[in-house]
Amino acid sequence: xxxxxxxxxxxxxxxxxxxxxxxxxxxxxxxxxxxxxxxxxxxxxxxxxxxxxxxxxxxxxxxxxxxxxxxxxxxxxxxxxxxxxxxxxxxxxxxxxxxxxxxxxxxxxxxxxxxxxxxxxxxxxxxxxxxxxxxxxxxxxxxxxxxxxxxxxxxxxxxxxxxxxxxxxxxxxxxxxxxxxxxxxxxxxxxxxxxxxxxxxxxxxxxxxxxxxxxxxxxxxxxxxxxxxxxxxxxxxxxxxxxxxxxxxxxxxxxxxxxxxxxxxxxxxxxxxxxxxxxxxxxxxxxxxxxxxxxxxxxxxxxxxxxxxxxxxxxxxxxxxxxxxxxxxxxxxxxxxxxxxxxxxxxxxxxxxxxxxxxxxxxxxxxxxxxxxxxxxxxxxxxxxxxxxxxxxxxxxxxxxxxxxxxxxxxxxxxxxxxxxxxxxxxxxxxxxxxxxxxxxxxxxxxxxxxxxxxxxxxxxxxxxxxxxxxxxxxxxxxxxxxxxxxxxxxxxxxxxxxxxxxxxxxxxxxxxxxxxxxxxxxxxxxxxxxxxxxxxxxxxxxxxxxxxxxxxxxxxxxxxxxxxxxxxxxxxxxxxxxxxxxxxxxxxxxxxxxxxxxxxxxxxxxxxxxxxxxxxxxxxxxxxxxxxxxxxxxxxxxxxxxxxxxxxxxxxxxxxxxxxxxxxxxxxxxxxxxxxxxxxxxxxxxxxxxxxxxxxxxxxxxxxxxxxxxxxxxxxxxxxxxxxxxxxxxxxxxxxx
Amino acid sequence: xxxxxxxxxxxxxxxxxxxxxxxxxxxxxxxxxxxxxxxxxxxxxxxxxxxxxxxxxxxxxxxxxxxxxxxxxxxxxxxxxxxxxxxxxxxxxxxxxxxxxxxxxxxxxxxxxxxxxxxxxxxxxxxxxxxxxxxxxxxxxxxxxxx
Numbered sequence: 087x088x089x090x091x092x093x094x095x096x097x098x099x100x101x102x103x104x105x106x107x108x109x110x111x112x113x114x115x116x117x118x119x120x121x122x123x124x125x126x127x128x129x130x131x132x133x134x135x136x137x138x139x140x141x142x143x144x145x146x147x148x149x150x151x152x153x154x155x156x157x158x159x160x161x162x163x164x165x166x167x168x169x170x171x172x173x174x175x176x177x178x179x180x181x182x183x184x185x186x187x188x189x190x191x192x193x194x195x196x197x198x199x200x201x202x203x204x205x206x207x208x209x210x211x212x213x214x215x216x217x218x219x220x221x222x223x224x225x226x227x228x229x230x231x232x233x234x235x236x237x238x239x240x241x242x243x244x245x246x247x248x249x250x251x252x253x254x255x256x257x258x259x260x261x262x263x264x265x266x267x268x269x270x271x272x273x274x275x276x277x278x279x280x281x282x283x284x285x286x287x288x289x290x291x292x293x294x295x296x297x298x299x300x301x302x303x304x305x306x307x308x309x310x311x312x313x314x315x316x317x318x319x320x321x322x323x324x325x326x327x328x329x330x331x332x333x334x335x336x337x338x339x340x341x342x343x344x345x346x347x348x349x350x351x352x353x354x355x356x357x358x359x360x361x362x363x364x365x366x367x368x369x370x371x372x373x374x375x376x377x378x379x380x381x382x383x384x385x386x387x388x389x390x391x392x393x394x395x396x397x398x399x400x401x402x403x404x405x406x407x408x409x410x411x412x413x414x415x416x417x418x419x420x421x422x423x424x425x426x427x428x429x430x431x432x433x434x435x436x437x438x439x440x441x442x443x444x445x446x447x448x449x450x451x452x453x454x455x456x457x458x459x460x461x462x463x464x465x466x467x468x469x470x471x472x473x474x475x476x477x478x479x480x481x482x483x484x485x486x487x488x489x490x491x492x493x494x495x496x497x498x499x500x501x502x503x504x505x506x507x508x509x510x511x512x513x514x515x516x517x518x519x520x521x522x523x524x525x526x527x528x529x530x531x532x533x534x535x536x537x538x539x540x541x542x543x544x545x546x547x548x549x550x551x552x553x554x555x556x557x558x559x560x561x562x563x564x565x566x567x568x569x570x571x572x573x574x575x576x577x578x579x580x581x582x583x584x585x586x587x588x589x590x591x592x593x594x595x596x597x598x599x600x601x602x603x604x605x606x607x608x609x610x611x612x613x614x615x616x617x618x619x620x621x622x623x624x625x626x627x628x629x630x631x632x633x634x635x636x637x638x639x640x641x642x643x644x645x646x647x648x649x650x651x652x653x654x655x656x657x658x659x660x661x662x663x664x665x666x667x668x669x670x671x672x673x674x675x676x677x678x679x680x681x682x683x684x685x686x687x688x689x690x691x692x693x694x695x696x697x698x699x700x701x702x703x704x705x706x707x708x709x710x711x712x713x714x715x716x717x718x719x720x721x722x723x724x725x726x727x728x729x730x731x732x733x734x735x736x737x738x739x740x741x742x743x744x745x746x747x748x749x750x751x752x753x754x755x756x757x758x759x760x761x762x763x764x765x766x767x768x769x770x771x772x773x774x775x776x777x778x779x780x781x782x783x784x785x786x787x788x789x790x791x792x793x794x795x796x797x798x799x800x801x802x803x804x805x806x807x808x809x810x811x812x813x814x815x816x817x818x819x820x821x822x823x824x
Numbered sequence: 825x826x827x828x829x830x831x832x833x834x835x836x837x838x839x840x841x842x843x844x845x846x847x848x849x850x851x852x853x854x855x856x857x858x859x860x861x862x863x864x865x866x867x868x869x870x871x872x873x874x875x876x877x878x879x880x881x882x883x884x885x886x887x888x889x890x891x892x893x894x895x896x897x898x899x900x901x902x903x904x905x906x907x908x909x910x911x912x913x914x915x916x917x918x919x920x921x922x923x924x925x926x927x928x929x930x931x932x933x934x935x936x937x938x939x940x941x942x943x944x945x946x947x948x949x950x951x952x953x954x955x956x957x958x959x960x961x962x963x964x965x966x967x968x969x970x971x
Contacts, residue, residue, distance in 0.1 A: 148916030148954045279910040282918035285857020285897030289919055292856035300851070325840065354851040355860075356843045428861050428869060428919040428953045477859075477919035478953050509862040726913055730956070734916055737955025760866035760951060769944040771957035 123245035126209055126253045128180050129159060129202040136230065136242025138165045140203075141173045143181040144191045145449045146278065147427075147476035147483070148734070149790045150727030151191050153277045155199060158192075158723050161269045162203035162262055164227035165241065172277065177451025177471030185450040187484045187592070188647065189690040189788025192723055196786050197261070204259045206248075213248035214239050228268070264783065271781065273726035278475075289477040290432035290447030291506060298434065298502040299328060301495050302358040304365050305347040305515050308753030309588050310338070310372035316348050320364035326357025330365070331498050333491065339552050340589055342457055344490040345515055351499050355506055377587035377753040379521065383419055386523035386584060390417065390542040394580030397560040398568040400640035401576035403529075406538035410529030414615045416608055417525050419815040420600035420798075421747035422518035424763055425593055429477020430507035433492040437462060442469045442493065447476045449484035457486035461493040480594040480738075485517050513763055514755045517591025518748050520545040522600035526608040529576070534616045536627065538576040541567055543601065550586035557583035564645045565689060566601025566795065571658050573629020577640055588750065594735075595791040598689040599742060599798070606685035606799025607814065610806065620684050620803065621669050628686075631659035647690050653785055654691045660718045660780075661686055664695040667778055668716035672697035680711075683804025685796040690788025692719040696736070696796040698772070700804040708805055708823045710740060713775040715793060720784035732777040732793040739797025741766045744824045747817050764819075826890045830855065831899025841887035846870045848886050849896060857897035857922050861951070868950030871923035872896050878930035880949075897922035902929045908963040916954035924950045928964050937968050 124132040131139040140156040140163075156172045159165075175181050183194065207227045214232035215222045217239065225234035230241050264271070281287040306312060318330035329351040336343035350361035407413060433446035435458060442462055448454040448471075455471035462469075476483055492505040507515075522545040529538035547558040558581045560568070567579045593599070613623035634656040636644060646654060665686050669675070672682060674697065686695035699712040715732050722728045745764035749756045757763035798816060805823060806812050818824045828835045830853060837852055844863075849855040849872070858881055861869030865880035872881045873895035874888075881889075900906070905928060908914075915921045924947070931938055931946040938946070943964050952960070 146917075148918070150916070276910070276913040276915070278918065279913055279915055280906075282915040282921050283906040283909040283925060285900070285922045287918055288856070289859070291850070291860065294854060294856070354843075354847060356840065356847040356851070359863075426953060428867070428917065428951065429859065430861075475919075476917060478917040480953075506860075509864075509867075730913065730916060730959070733958060734955035737957060738953070740955075741953075759864055760862050761864070765951055765953060766955070766957075767949075767951060768947045768957045768960070771955075773940075775958055 124206055124209060124249040126205045127202045129199065130163065130206040132206060132210065132241050132245040132248070134242050134245045136169060136240055138163065138170045138241060139173050140170050141175050141181070143175040143184050145186040145451070145473050145476055145479070147186065147449065147479040149731055150276065150724060151186065153274050154192065154724040154727060157274050158199055158270050159203040161267045162200045163207050164229070166230040167269055169230055174473055177455040177473070179452060184452050185484055187449055187481065189790040189792065193691060193786045193788050196721070200261050201256050201259050204261050205254060205256065208254055208259055209248040209251050210241055210244045212251055213244040216247070270723045271721070271725070274724040287475050289429050289475045290445070291429065291504065293434045293445040293474060293504070295434065295436060295502040298504055299351045299353060299499055300355045300358045301349045301351045301503050301505045302362045302508065303333060303347050303349045303491060303505065304362050304367055305345040305511065306369060306372070307514065308371040308374050310374050312346060312370045312372060313348060314368040314370050316368065317366040318348070320366070321350055321361035324357055324361045324364060326354055327352045327361040329499055330361070331495060334494060339554065341552055342453065342486040342490060344487060344494060349495055351495060351503065358506070359508070371753055374587040374753045377750050379422065379750040382521065382587070383523060386521070386544040387417060389544040389582035389584065390523050390525040392582070394542050394582040396578060396580055397563045398577060398579035398640045400638070403538045403540045403576045403578040406529045406576040407527065407540070410537065411532040412530040412615065413527060414530065414612060415525065415527045416611055416814055417523065418604040418607060419523045420521070420603055421749060421816065422521045422588065423593055423599065423742055423746045424513055424516045424518055424748045424757070425480045425482035426512060426763060426765065427476070427478030427480055427482055430509055430512040431483060431488040432504065432506055433489045434502065434504040435489070435492040435496040436502040437493065437496040440464060440468055443472070444469060444489055444493070445472045445474055446489050447474050447483055448486065448489065449476065449479050450486065453484065454486045454489045457489045458493040461490045462497060481592040482516065485591055509760070510758045513748065513757050513759065516748065517551065517589045519593035519599060520547060520590050520597065524600070524604040526604060528612055530616065536574050536612060539572055539574045540578050542580045542582060543567060544582035544584045545597070545600070546584045546586035546590050548590050548592055551589050551591060556585060557581060561645055562597060565597035566605060566687065568639060568641045569644055569646070569656060569688070570605055571628050571634045571656055571661070573627060587753065594738060595689060595794040598687065598795040602685070602687040602795025603798045603816065606687060606796055607802050610683070610799070610803040611812065621665065621674055624665060624684060624686060625662060628658050628661050631662055633657055647788070649691055654787070656688065660693040661688060663780065664693045664716040664718050667780070668695040668697050668714050671714040671716065671776055671778060672699070681804050681808030683800045683802065683807055685799035685803060687792070687795040689792045689795055692717060692787035692789070692792040694792050694796055696800040698800045698804050700801065700808050708818070710772045710801060713772040716778045716780065717793060718780035718782065719787040719789055720782055721786040722779055722781055723786070725779055725781065728779045728789050729777045731789050732779070733775060735793025736775055736797055737766050737771060739794045740770070740801065743798035743801045743816060743818055744770065745817050745819055826886050828889060828894060829892070830894045831896060837886065839886055841885060843886050844882050845872065845884040845886055845889045845894065846881040849881060855896050855898055859919055859922055861920065867920070868927060869920050869923040871926040871950065873926060873930060876930065876933060878927045897926060900925060900929055902932070905929055905932065905963070905967040908966040912959050912963045912966065914956050914959040914963050916956055920950060920952045924952065924960055928960070932964070932968060938964065
């Protein structure tokens with residue numbers, strides 16, 4: 087377990103004696119020589135008293151990574167899960183990629199992590215083999231000991247001897263057969279549940295340092311805006327306010343820079359908030375002061391009615407449309423969406439004697455480290471970047487803007503500073519998910535067969551936050567457009583130019599949110615246009631069970647979430663399977679009077695199908711009565727957390743569908759708190775929801791994100807089944823139905 | 825000086841009587857289990873008990889909490905409820921859960937066997953962005969059954 091203790095006002099992580107060394111100077115080779123026991127790599131330490139310390143290098147944000155990675159390491163090692171201690175890694179490149187993003191912690195690290203633990207296991211076995219003068223092949227490691235010929239030696243007894251042996255090459259290390267893994271691939275205990283249920287879990291804002299000041303910042307209301315002048319006399323008169331400091335202005339592209347504005351630094355949060363209210367600031371609202379998201383939606387709509395840049399092409403769509411017996415066309419719109427994690431962004435920085443220490447609720451402690459170093463103009467080696475519990479993240483907290491703010495203020499205030507974002511700050515200064523409009527057009531022949539599919543999509547891509555690009559790249563369409571399997575002879579996908587007027591960022595499942603909504607809705611529209619059952623139509627459009635080739639998709643290459651297609655092909659058999667399972671759970675064929683909606687989507691290498699049942703409540707509004715979800719993520723290490731992520735994705739997707747939408751007038755975000763940016767509450771939540779995870783031997787796919795995309799289209803499709811009303815613009819509340 | 829009784833412990837605070845209880849608990853007393861989520865009584869993350877009643881500490885001025893019994897998550901002693909939370913692995917990120925537990929504990933104190941509708945109505949003010957609602961419902965029922 088991670089134990090955080092306060093010693094002399096410092097937050098220190100107590101776990102393993104290796105931490106006693108100076109991390110600024112000590113390389114891992116030195117660590118290996120000078121620390122007792124066995125530490126073959128940065129993930130595993132076996133002490134001579136038998137304590138096994140396992141490092142979790144990813145951020146815990148609710149996905150359960152702290153209950154999963156250490157359990158995987160322990161099982162591969164043969165450790166007793168009751169005798170391990172989890173150490174939360176600081177941000178350091180020695181751990182490899184720590185960006186807890188892209189649903190990548192298990193899918194990206196599964197084999198490397200196992201290899202790290204297997205290395206330690208082989209060294210413990212080698213040490214036992216030397217003591218007993220037997221071959222390593224005759225020995226096994228399990229239950230915290232090495233066993234052979236009826237004898238055993240505990241890991242602790244072997245640790246010092248094992249630590250003196252050469253570390254085997256990673257490539258030579260053998261992973262356990264799956265049958266030997268006693269603990270994982272099933273429900274694992276939630277290691278932090280008790281700390282959360284008793285209020286002792288430490289989130290970002292819970293870090294307290296001696297002499298720490300609290301800062302809140304009045305940021306430019308419009309992206310690109312600047313302070314012309316300000317009067318801080320009333321702010322400084324608030325008891326507890328220590329300083330008012332002007333923030334440096336960011337320069338485009340904004341990346342993860344601080345936002346500018348004026349900071350109020352105080353001895354407590356309340357004083358800082360009261361001081362900020364009393365600031366008088368005159369703003370130059372800058373180049374985005376005319377941004378109106380409604381008008382922008384119209385521009386996107388005009389764009390998709392013109393030909394765009396072709397990103398996917400099979401056959402001849404124009405010819406097929408020209409000879410169609412019937413065409414079906416629909417335009418969809420999804421607005422900017424906000425992350426609104428329950429804990430708003432927060433970072434604490436201490437900068438003293440050229441050394442910087444950061445505590446932040448970050449998904450990416452390495453980026454936080456880099457951002458602090460760049461802000462302070464010091465070398466990264468002078469920065470320690472600690473990770474707290476995240477209090478929700480959903481992509482927001484892999485952007486280190488709030489760390490940059492805290493670093494700057496710690497230097498200027500000459501004291502440790504916590505930058506506290508309010509909910510209003512969070513909603514008005516988000517890196518919003520891209521706003522999107524799409525036009526889908528299909529041709530049907532006289533027999534009702536779909537002969538053409540044309541999809542045009544327009545959105546300001548994330549790249550606009552990092553460069554001056556003017557529209558999505560072909561690569562951006564690989565989230566639900568160019569990787570969409572379609573058994574249709576003529577297919578073309580096009581992107582249209584779109585400029586950005588807010589900071590655009592990634593939000594849980596990213597472009598899949600709107601591409602999944604439009605494709606999932608349009609397939610249902612085609613079912614009704616063809617007079618077919620939506621389930622049979624969906625299976626037919628995805629086509630026969632097969633591995634889909636690039637040639638069939640009509641693309642030269644596919645990023646495929648960074649995974650090789652040979653290892654993670656697009657397999658329509660797996661899509662069929664989740665559709666069949668979810669419709670079986672929902673009793674699709676026996677639905678009686680229930681209004682059911684179905685959608686299925688592959689993202690982050692995982693296949694998910696969702697069915698929802700909707701009805702009208704006593705006020706005549708749509709309510710989701712029941713929801714079912716089937717997911718195939720290949721190998722699943724922690725079934726319980728996979729289920730909980732899918733349960734959460736159903737609610738997250740429902741919030742987008744029902745209420746989601748950040749809108750801007752005169753460049754300013756109109757929503758500021760939970761009254762104007764509504765989320766699903768308990769009475770909205772389905773009366774029952776059921777999740778089935780397909781466990782298999784295939785390589786692991788993502789868990790955190792892929793549950794989200796099929797939810798909104800399943801709801802829209804169910805509403806159509808109930809009312810005959812097709813809603814193509816989210817959120818549903820705009821149509822007055824919820 | 826404002827006299828505050830928190831989790832059975834007496835404190836004297838030299839603070840602005842308008843300061844919300846939330847910030848006094850967190851910044852002045854170091855009781856960080858109570859969370860800031862919205863500052864406007866819209867999300868319930870800051871829920872504490874004031875003389876046994878669930879209130880939103882982010883909009884409760886210190887002056888109103890003075891001389892009354894404040895209970896925070898650190899002082900919650902509803903083992904059945906907290907055990908149910910752990911047994912059913914309710915939390916995801918965990919940030920809203922202190923507030924969820926405080927609201928649920930106040931509900932169970934008033935209605936030991938709440939109906940589904942009573943649970944939904946009582947818990948409607950507590951947001952969970954991770955979407956743990958179905959497990960919260962189940963945990964409340966489990967705790968109610970355990971009594």
